[in-house]
Amino acid sequence: MLTKFENVGIAVRDLEATIAFFTDLGLSVIGRDTISGEWADTAVGLDGNHAKIAILQTADGNGQLELFEYIHPEAIETEPTRPNEIGMHRVAFSVDDLDEALEIAARHGCHPLRGVATYQDMYKLTYLRGPSGIIVMLAQELGGG
Numbered sequence: 001m002l003t004k005f006e007n008v009g010i011a012v013r014d015l016e017a018t019i020a021f022f023t024d025l026g027l028s029v030i031g032r033d034t035i036s037g038e039w040a041d042t043a044v045g046l047d048g049n050h051a052k053i054a055i056l057q058t059a060d061g062n063g064q065l066e067l068f069e070y071i072h073p074e075a076i077e078t079e080p081t082r083p084n085e086i087g088m089h090r091v092a093f094s095v096d097d098l099d100e101a102l103e104i105a106a107r108h109g110c111h112p113l114r115g116v117a118t119y120q121d122m123y124k125l126t127y128l129r130g131p132s133g134i135i136v137m138l139a140q141e142l143g144g145g
Helices: 015-024 039-044 100-109
Strands: 008-011 028-036 050-057 064-072 093-094 117-121 124-130 135-141
Touching: 015 050, 015 064, 015 124, 028 064, 100 124, 100 135, 117 135
Parallel strands: 008 064, 093 135
Antiparallel strands: 028 050, 050 064, 117 124, 124 135
């Protein structure tokens, strides 16, 4: 039986740029490592698996992202995921100030896919394209609802 949610793992093309994006938005790096060896090959299912990793944690301590930059085998570029595709969809975060979060994201060249929406006077939210094409949802809780 499942007992605890651990993290979401995301392969990225530039680990340092992705760390900078998420730490500027308020996550903190709680671990870094380079992994390789037979255990990594077995666990992940890739021969010669060798990657730089970083684990980032949300301010509330409940959510984590595990970011991987593959050294070997070489990372495979794919088309960026669209919101309606089957599979990994997005990562979502609550923010205390959406406008400020969007200014920070823009400094990393990351902008909303379409714009900012309001859901039932409860949330102001948007999807944006983050580093390596990651879809990131940012939501600010509003006073109404």
